[in-house]
Amino acid sequence: MTLVQVDGIFQSYGPRPILERVSLSVGEGEFISIVGASGCGKSTFLRLLLDQERPTRGQITVDGQPLKGEPDRTRGIVFQRYSVFPHLTVRDNIVAAEGLSRPLGRLFGPARRAARARADATLDRIGLAHVAHQYPAALSGGMQQRLAIAQALAAKPRILLLDEPFGALDPGTREQMHAFLTDLRQETPMTVFMVTHDLREAFKLGDRVIVFDKTRWDPHDPAAYGATITYDFDARNGGIPYQLKEDQDGSSHPAAQPAA
C-alpha cells in the first residue's frame, strides 16, 4: 500500500535548481535509504518530505492527502545535531514529546506524572535510565542520538525522517545504533527515510536504497542542473536496481506501481 507519493518534484533556490523531476512511491513500513554526493539535494528532499519547505513544482501526498504546509506529528525527525532540547533533562526530553503538543507546551499534574513514568520505561528500554536526570550536554554523541530517536518515536509518527543521524558517531557506536534502530523498527512498524553518506549503512538498514545524482552536467556551470533519483535498489534482494528487475522479468516493486 502506498503511503508516500512524490510526483514530479522540482525545487530551486532562486535561479539555482536543486531537484528535478523527482518521483517516488513508498509503501507503508518501508525503510528508504537516500544516498548521493554532497550538495545533490538529499537533505532538501528530506525537508520537502518534512514540509519544512514547499517544492517549486510537483506535489507530495501522504496517504493520499497533500502536505499541509508545516511540519506536524505525523512525521518525526532526527537531525545530525541539535535534535534534543539542551535545557531539558534526558527524561524531560522524552516527556516533551507528549507535552509539547499541549496548549502551553507542557503537561501538568497527574498527566505529567503518567508521562514521566512512561518516559522512565522508555529510558529503561533504550539504556539511558542511569542518565535520566542529566542534561544532554553531559551525554556522549551516541547517547544523544539514541535520545533523539527515542524522543521522535515517543510522538508515535507514521513516518520517521533521519538526516545523517549517525554521521558524527564513531564506527563502534554506529554499529550499536544500527542494532538499536533495527530493534525499534521491529517493535513499532513505521516508514523511515534515512539520508546517509555511508553506503554500507544504507544497504544494511534500508529496504530500498535510492540514489540522487545529476543526470545532466555542464562542466562550465556545475550548478546549472538539479539532481534526480538515478537508481532505486532493492536492498533486500542483493541490491538489484528495480529498473533492471523490471527489464528482466517484468516484476516491479509493489509500491512503484502507480496508485490505483
Next chain:
Amino acid sequence: MRLINRYPGPVGRVALAALPFVLVGLVYAQASAARLAENPQDRILPSFATLGGTAWRLLTEEDRRSGEILFWGDTLSSLSLLAAGVGIAALLGLVLGVAIGLIPLIRSSLQGFVAVVSMIPPLAVLPILFITLGVGDTAKIALIAIGITPFLIRDLTARTLELPQEQVVKAQTLGASTLGIALSVALPQILPRLISAIRLSLGPAWLFLIAAEAVASDSGLGYRVFLVRRFLAMDVILTYVAWITLLAFLIDWGLARLSRWLFPWAEARG
C-alpha cells in the same frame, strides 16, 4: 618563553589582581598627603582617615532634621527605582525579544522600529519625561526602562534567532503550537541570556538613575552626590561613589551566581 604562554601561579594571580588597586590607592594617598601638607584644610583629596571617619558618620549617624540615617534611605530609594526600571525593561525585553525572534510577522513589523527607537538618546528624552510624568519617581523609572529596553529587545531577539532551527522544527514535529514553542523551547533557553543582558545593561541603568536623581529628586544616592558637590564635600562623594560601585559589583556577581544556579544546563553547553 613567549609572553602569551606565561601564566601566574596561585600567589602571583592574587598579587597581580591586587596590583592595580594597590597602585591607585598609593597614588591617591601620595597626592592627598602632598595637598594636605600644603593646606591642612584642603577638601579636594581627603586622607583615608578622614574618609573612614566620614563613612562611619554617614552609615551610623541620624540626620538631625529628619531623625533618619540618610545613607540607608538614599540606598533604599535608589535601589527600588533601579529594580523597578530594570524589572520593567526586562519584562518588555523578554516578551518582545522572543516574539520578534520567533514570529516572522512581528519581526517584519517591529524589528526596524526597535532599531530606530534604540538610537534615541534617552537622556535627551528626560525633559519630556519630567514634563509629562512629573518630577517624581515615575519619570526616573521610565528613564531607566526607556534607556535599556531597546538594547534588551535587540539582544534577546538576536539570541532567539540564534536558537538552532532544528529545535524549532523538532518541536513542530512533536506537535507544539507557536505558544508552546515560545513558552517551552524559546523562553527557557532565553532566560539565561536575559540575565547576562541585564548584567551588561546595569551600567547604563545606573547612569540613567543617577542622571535623573541629579536633575530632580529629594533622596537617592545620585541626588546626595550632586547635593554635597556644592560644599566640595569630597569625602562624602567618594564614600557614595565607593558604595555605588560596591552595590553594582554585588548585583552583577549575584546575577551571575543566580544564573548558574537556575540554569545549570547553560554552563555545560559552553
